[in-house]
Amino acid sequence: MSEAQQVFESETQDLEGRTLSNRELLRALLKKPQFVICVLLVVAVFLMAAFPRLFTSVDPRFCELGKSQRGREPGHPFGFDIQGCDYFANVIYGARPSVLVSLVAGFGGFAVAGILGLLAGYFPGAVDTIISRVADVLFALPGLIALIVILNSVPNRSIWIIVGIILVTGWPQGMRVMRSTVFSVRNREYVLAARSIGVPPLRILRRHVFPNAMAPLLAMTTLGIGGLIGLEAVLTFLGVGLQPPSISWGSQFGVAASYRDSPHLFIWPAIFISTTTISFMIIGDSIRDALDPKLIR
Template identity: 45%
Template sequence: MTDQQQKDLQHDEVQAGTTTGLAAPSVDVTSSRQNSLWSDAWGQLRRSAIFWTGAVLGVIFVSMALFPSLFARGVDPRDCDLANSKGTPSAAHWLGFDQQGCDYLANVVYGARNSLLIGVLGVLGVLLLGVVVGAIAGFYGRLTDSVLSRIADIFYALPLILGALVLLRVGPSTGLPVISERGPGAVAVALAAFGWMTAMRLVRSQVIAVKSSDYVAAARAMGASDFRILVRHILPNAVAPVLVYATITIGVLIAAEATLTFLGVGLQPPAISWGLQIAQGQSLLRTAPHLVLFPSIILTLTVMAFILMGDALRDALDPRQRS
């Protein structure tokens, strides 16, 4: 745009403001649309019983992970007495005792930290890989899109649990420090490495749909760099489906961690997690069923909480789902 054209545009804006008696407003169409989307979504969520059910459960379990001593009533999960081995629930010990005579309520409460930590770290890894690869593939297209999409297809051929199991099995022999020890970080990396493809496809499709918009063309005409266009104009309009997917995936990865730990390739003692408790209690199912029942119930409720929030958020952000 030449200097003369800019002056003419400014003159027209002044004239419009003079005619109406008001100053000509400067309207950011993209920001207005985003604000309207999230405002409408919040209005829908406030009326959703499903969202509030998931949110209340989620807050309880996150609080349990952050402040376990409050929920465990100050009991140390490693303070054990073999005389109480496999003790049944009572008024003094609500969930009974495990095989080592440790208070089981304290163990279940402290198990929330590792399980939720793996879920959150895994989702962050999924978003990092998925958003970056999907944004590059969708924005540049052509050969770049083809290569990155085929790489994603290769990873799609391996199921999440199987891929993470293999990586955790061979991880110590590779010498890689990230997965050399089966701690929460190693399990989260293994799950993220084989769980990013759906996020990548979501971002890619959104970027392809948004990059042809008029405001993107205007930003390009004004000399904005590709990075600025992606970060400031495209990705903010592609975040809604990714946010829904991330919320649901936290629950999926928590269940996946429990599965890997149950199979013996996830967390290892002396770590505390729901998957370890279920694995250790399976051989005592007939004599002490509470050792499997209680961590299974808490694990199920945690996974359900994030899935309920994700489903409610999806419906709120999709106008077609609104009544």
């Protein structure tokens, strides 16, 4: 009975230490100007995606053909597209599908990779073998080419179909990271002590293993969200992503490629994609550096 009490006391101490660690992590991140600036930029993009009317009152589908491809005018800072629609409104409304695909695919991939990595790392044997062999098969697929082939075979491509296919093909790398971290955590003293007194495996995974093994996968996910924004743009640009009448930064790239005499059609979505992607990468890089034990003093 005393041994059980010691284990549960160690659980409490571990949780308290982890809360303090989180506070220290946040404090360390807020001391980095580049992290704060990038977080503010990402928040602005999120607001654009969630509440586009905060930034423009113009309907992006209200068009005047007489203004086709014109440059900026008073009240229209980004000019007009080929149909005479306000390009600023199109760029603002184009943030929603791009951000939605990247966030849902990113954190959905975090959940899938985290769960499968936990199971593969904590249950070596049949469970690990099955999950790892499936991951090897997906690793063998040629990445972007596989996405293009799969999406090209889907007639009606919505945001959720694109997210689902990215999730199905993109979890193995995160699973490998989580699995390797779980291997090092599963043999620590507090895990062995909890296992020795009969604590259920699910509780051990939830209370001890996952909180202490998730940091590398979290940093990797944050880094990858920026790349997913670019991936959505590339897929839509290649014609296998979102379909009209959906408005996204990738679809604007596709139109701009056919009208090179109007550079503003390319410049503005490129600026927004680049800024958002780089911001997510700097945030992820800052989190990774803060979690690196070699850098903790």
